[in-house]
Amino acid sequence: MEGQDEQTTGARAADGSHADIYGEDGAILSSFLAAIGAAIADRDTLTLKREVDDLHQSELGDLLEALHPEQRRALVELLGADFDFSALTEVDEAIRRDIVDSLPNAQIAQGVQDLDSDDAVYILEDLEKEDQDEILSQLPFTERIRLRRSLDYPEETAGRRMQTEFVAVPPFWTIGQTIDYMREDNNLPDRFSQIFVIDPSFKLLGAIDLDQILRTKRSIKVEEVMHETRHAIPATMDQEEAAREFEQYDLLSAAVVDENDRLVGVLTIDDVVDVIQQEAEEDLLRMGGVGDEELSDSILSTSRSRVPWLLVNLLTAFLAASVIGLFDRTIEHIVALAVLMPIVAGMGGNAGSQTMTVTVRALATKDLDIYNAGRIIRREMGVGSINGIIFAILIGLVAAAWFRDPNLGGIIAAAMIINMFVAALAGILIPLLLDRFKIDPAVASAVFVTTVTDVVGFFAFLGLATWWFGVR
Amino acid sequence: MEGQDEQTTGARAADGSHADIYGEDGAILSSFLAAIGAAIADRDTLTLKREVDDLHQSELGDLLEALHPEQRRALVELLGADFDFSALTEVDEAIRRDIVDSLPNAQIAQGVQDLDSDDAVYILEDLEKEDQDEILSQLPFTERIRLRRSLDYPEETAGRRMQTEFVAVPPFWTIGQTIDYMREDNNLPDRFSQIFVIDPSFKLLGAIDLDQILRTKRSIKVEEVMHETRHAIPATMDQEEAAREFEQYDLLSAAVVDENDRLVGVLTIDDVVDVIQQEAEEDLLRMGGVGDEELSDSILSTSRSRVPWLLVNLLTAFLAASVIGLFDRTIEHIVALAVLMPIVAGMGGNAGSQTMTVTVRALATKDLDIYNAGRIIRREMGVGSINGIIFAILIGLVAAAWFRDPNLGGIIAAAMIINMFVAALAGILIPLLLDRFKIDPAVASAVFVTTVTDVVGFFAFLGLATWWFGVR
Incomplete structure (x- = not known):
């Protein structure tokens, strides 16, 4: 029965030394x-x-x-x-x-x-x-x-x-000497997964993984089994770039070197995992219009950090409103336009967000580059056209039935096709352009994309209606 | 000069064995x-x-x-x-x-x-x-x-x-025997960072990190230095939960055990890093209304995977439109309402998204739990109130000046305060409720939150205007 109990309480129960x-x-x-x-x-x-x-x-x-x-x-x-x-x-x-x-x-x-x-x-x-x-x-x-x-x-x-505690040995030592040194030295780091090989000036020569040490005979020299310093990381390298090195090459730890190629520390995977989490979180929060806030922040500091984003959105909302304002006489005549116009703008906004989300993520993971950008742009234009037609038909039929006016159905259908296609283009081109100009696409894309889909959505729908019904 | 060249080309240049x-x-x-x-x-x-x-x-x-x-x-x-x-x-x-x-x-x-x-x-x-x-x-x-x-x-x-290749030894072996065994055995896994200790029936007894082996004298027995199996992971555990174990306890690898506590494999940090990336990506894509799509997917499969989300949004767009429809006579009289109403709904949507993004992320990382939920809800209500008042004043002044009607300014300001407060509440309560009902908040929150902010935004603004100006 005891075994059973241990099983059901999961991972931590197997561990005698930790409080549950x-x-x-x-x-x-x-x-x-x-x-x-x-x-x-x-x-x-x-x-x-x-x-x-x-x-x-x-x-x-x-x-x-x-x-x-x-x-x-x-x-x-x-x-x-x-x-x-x-x-x-x-x-x-x-x-x-x-x-x-x-x-x-x-x-x-x-x-x-x-x-x-x-x-x-x-x-x-x-x-x-x-x-x-x-x-x-x-x-x-x-x-x-x-x-x-x-x-x-x-x-x-x-x-x-980086952690500045590491184990480093000269290249002429044998594996046996190295193991004996580690058995004797009480100042070893708490945990390590490789040791480094350096010359007298601390210049990095290579590294050996611990499993390699354990499978090598004691008489073999360190320099014979060390691998040259794959993936030594310059100390000034951005932590996100360093994290990508770890991910790409499945590293557990990597030497950090200064501008003279001297070993100054070691970067370990547990820190890199934190960086990866943090960067993913940053992208998600930025796309949601939130900065570097934390759950423990106060009301005032949270409010203050969110205001700038809302302010930017307010300006674009007034821009969209002024587009509607251009057509106030048409709306006065056909109030159904006011009822239906948020649908055109909103659906475009959603379609644009879908494309933008995929693009921003692909840029962050470096999956999107000059080799496939052309293909992805064409794909998004295709998706925008197909989904535009599907939803144009749907919305057109519902609108025509609702207001018993086939003309209105045709106009909203046409506006939908235009806006969904523009949404797809904006969703991919805006993040690409921002990235080219070294602006973080996660921060700024959403506001530009929804501005485009709002303005184009209102303008296409109200403009087509004004032209068709010949108001003014 | 050679050293300089190596420096400037960064991490990979230091590596002789890899093509750049x-x-x-x-x-x-x-x-x-x-x-x-x-x-x-x-x-x-x-x-x-x-x-x-x-x-x-x-x-x-x-x-x-x-x-x-x-x-x-x-x-x-x-x-x-x-x-x-x-x-x-x-x-x-x-x-x-x-x-x-x-x-x-x-x-x-x-x-x-x-x-x-x-x-x-x-x-x-x-x-x-x-x-x-x-x-x-x-x-x-x-x-x-x-x-x-x-x-x-x-x-x-x-x-x-998991990887089914691992090194396992009996508890009565000495460290010396263990090292000799590893030197002899050619069937070792490519890379490993700990070895496991098992009984004859493969039941997991403990583990030793490689650095521990290297600092221990040859004569010491394995069972004396092994740590009991901290963080043994049941094979049926969800990979995301396993990844959280790795993150919390900074593991490099962990034993995977079957329902009888027998060692069946080892989970390593490089796979866990992939899981972490994948889960973060999933959340980001889902919040953007995109499913499990990849850049290499075709136009048709991409289009198909995005339609359901757009369809759900279409239904909610019609819901919002029907709210506007309730007030068509008011809009006919005061066309400025049609011009201004998307601002109220849109700003509410943006504020709601901010709160929702923070909430969804905090739920995913388990940072939000029953101990701080009450405090976070109060914080969001505070932020919603403050930002509501700030933007109510701003928008009210601009609207009053634009249409030369202080009444209109007052009405839109009141509607803004209501909608920003509701947006904050919806932004935190909807993800919390979905999570409680075991629905992934990343998938479903956005559509519910924007539905609430659209409906409340239109209803509050047009309803207040209808009541104030006494139309109908």
């Missing part, structure tokens, strides 16, 4: 949360330490996010030196700032010292310059130099994301 | 493409083999995607047994099908035999049942059993994505 703090729905169990809350209220440090001791950094992070702000700060304060700072890399930026701001710089200096350099940098990079300097000044010399080097690289580069 | 086939923009160099095209036209097998021999599977995949369909099939045919089937895991589904369909089953059987089981399954799973069976029947017994086992697990599960 999540419910069926993936949220933290409310019983666990209540216990932690009670211990915080009682300032029961002993219980708290026991409860969070087993937690993985990401589980502690989830716990912090589930607590109220006062509870969070109290928990970190009560845990004192036992608080695992790596949990701060797993929470929203606003929560991280809130906790870090509540701590004295001395405690932060103590806390980041135990972390891998990439995690330490992740926490320090958000701080004010003065706090950063004060904390760095309290660190041992080598630590300070390492963190400073990472922080000196621009944001969102490989240099900023 | 990409240009500055990340697309395949047209000179390389032309050389391949010429060799294909001349049926110059020797040149072709030399040119593609150095390519990584993903580079060969990119090359296949850049070629014309006839060239693609010719290239695979000309390379014969030298064609690396793993490249097929790197191309669009339509291209993979096209190539595989053009090959005799015997050649496919030969080709997949050289692959890791996960890559072989990836290619075989798309085939017709009969072709699958015929190919499997031509494989050696153990290969066949392994692939069959993966294929028997449902699509998009860990069992389908």
Whole structure:
């Protein structure tokens, strides 16, 4: 029966060493949360330490996010030196700032010292310059130099994301020597999947994967089995580009080198996974007209970050309205036009969004390039024409029946074909053009595409009606 | 000067073993493409083999995607047994099908035999049942059993994505024995980052990371240093859930176990990265009203896949139109209403989309749960109110000035406040409700949210105007 129980509770149950703090729905169990809350209220440090001791950094992070702000700060304060700072890399930026701001710089200096350099940098990079300097000044010399080097690289580069702890050996060592060195050295990184081969000036010569070391005889020299430094990543490379290298070549880790080809750090797949998630999220949010907001942001900062997008949309909405205004006398005569016109504009907008979504995504993943752009443009024009005809017939018939006017049906059908075709063209050409001019298509495409489909939709429908019914 | 050159051409230049086939923009160099095209036209097998021999599977995949369909099939045919089937895991589904369909089953059987089981399954799973069976029947017994086992697990599960090649040792072996075994065995997987510990019935006991093996003395027993099987993944677990385990616990690989807790395979981070990309892409495409389409799909299949979404939108467009129809007499009297009404509906739609995008993303990443739902709902209501008031004032002033009618300005301002508030509520409550009812919020939210903002926008604006101006 015990085996059965283990099975049904899934992945985490097989693990003896972790507390099972999540419910069926993936949220933290409310019983666990209540216990932690009670211990915080009682300032029961002993219980708290026991409860969070087993937690993985990401589980502690989830716990912090589930607590109220006062509870969070109290928990970190009560845990004192036992608080695992790596949990701060797993929470929203606003929560991280809130906790870090509540701590004295001395405690932060103590806390980041135990972390891998990439995690330490992740926490320090958000701080004010003065706090950063004060904390760095309290660190041992080598630590300070390492963190400073990472922080000196621009944001969102490989240099900023790299870990400065790595294992490097000279090329003339044997595999046996290398293994013995690793058995003896207590300063190895927590986890690593390859070791690097360097010359005395730290210039990168090559790398060996750990599985390669394990299948090689002890007497063989490192330089005989190392592979030359495939995919060494310049420290100034954009993190998104570095992530694409990892994806394309299925890397687990990669050497990061400075402008003189010297090994300065290692980029690992777990950081890259975070970058991939973040970039995918950015594209999705931008297409939805949202900037870099997080769930923990306040009402005012959220409101402020969304206003610019709405403002741009307002301008285009007035543009569309002024197109309608051109035909006010026609609408006065045939009020059915006012009833039907949002259909023409709206359907064009939806068709345009479909094409635009595919285009923006293909541009982001580099699947769309000069070799297939022509073919994809032709395909979208084809799809726009076919769907335009299908929906023209549908809408034309319904409109004719609704207002008992076959002329109206014909006019809306013609307007639909025009707008769906223009929508397809706008949906692909606008992102392509923005990309060519180095503007992020995810940010700006939607507003341009819907402007085009609104303006063309209203103009085609009302214009055709004005001409056909001969108003004015 | 040589060092300088290497630096400027970036990551791939440091790599002696790979051809540099990409240009500055990340697309395949047209000179390389032309050389391949010429060799294909001349049926110059020797040149072709030399040119593609150095390519990584993903580079060969990119090359296949850049070629014309006839060239693609010719290239695979000309390379014969030298064609690396793993490249097929790197191309669009339509291209993979096209190539595989053009090959005799015997050649496919030969080709997949050289692959890791996960890559072989990836290619075989798309085939017709009969072709699958015929190919499997031509494989050696153990290969066949392994692939069959993966294929028997449902699509998009860990069992389908796992690799069945792994290293497993008994708990009583020493680290020294383990290393010696790996040095001797030629049947090791191509790459691995941990080895597993099992009992005679293959029941999973634990795992050891390779770096742990390398820092442990030869005389130590495996069971003393293994960690218990943290994060063993049931073979039937959804691949997306498995990917979240990897992300949360920064795993490089994880054991996959069957319903009796026996080790059946290993899931690796490179497959998980693909899953993460794919899931992020799915959400983005679905929110844009696009299904599982790929760039290589034909016009007709693209058109067909987009029609259902447009059809749903058409129904809601008619719903919105019928709301306008209720107020046709008011519009006849005050044609300015027809000019201004799309602004109210459109701004509500945009504000609703912003909230919805954030909500859908937070649900997908499990950042939104019962602990913060209440707070987020209140935040969105706050943002909706503030932005509603800001834009009500703006639009009210412009409308009043444009039509020289302060009443009209007041009415549109009131309608804006109502619609922006409703948009915020709809933007968060609709995805939450859909999620509660196990409907993917990414697919269905947009249509419901815009329906609400259209209907409420038109009704509030035209209804207020009808009541204020006392028409009818």
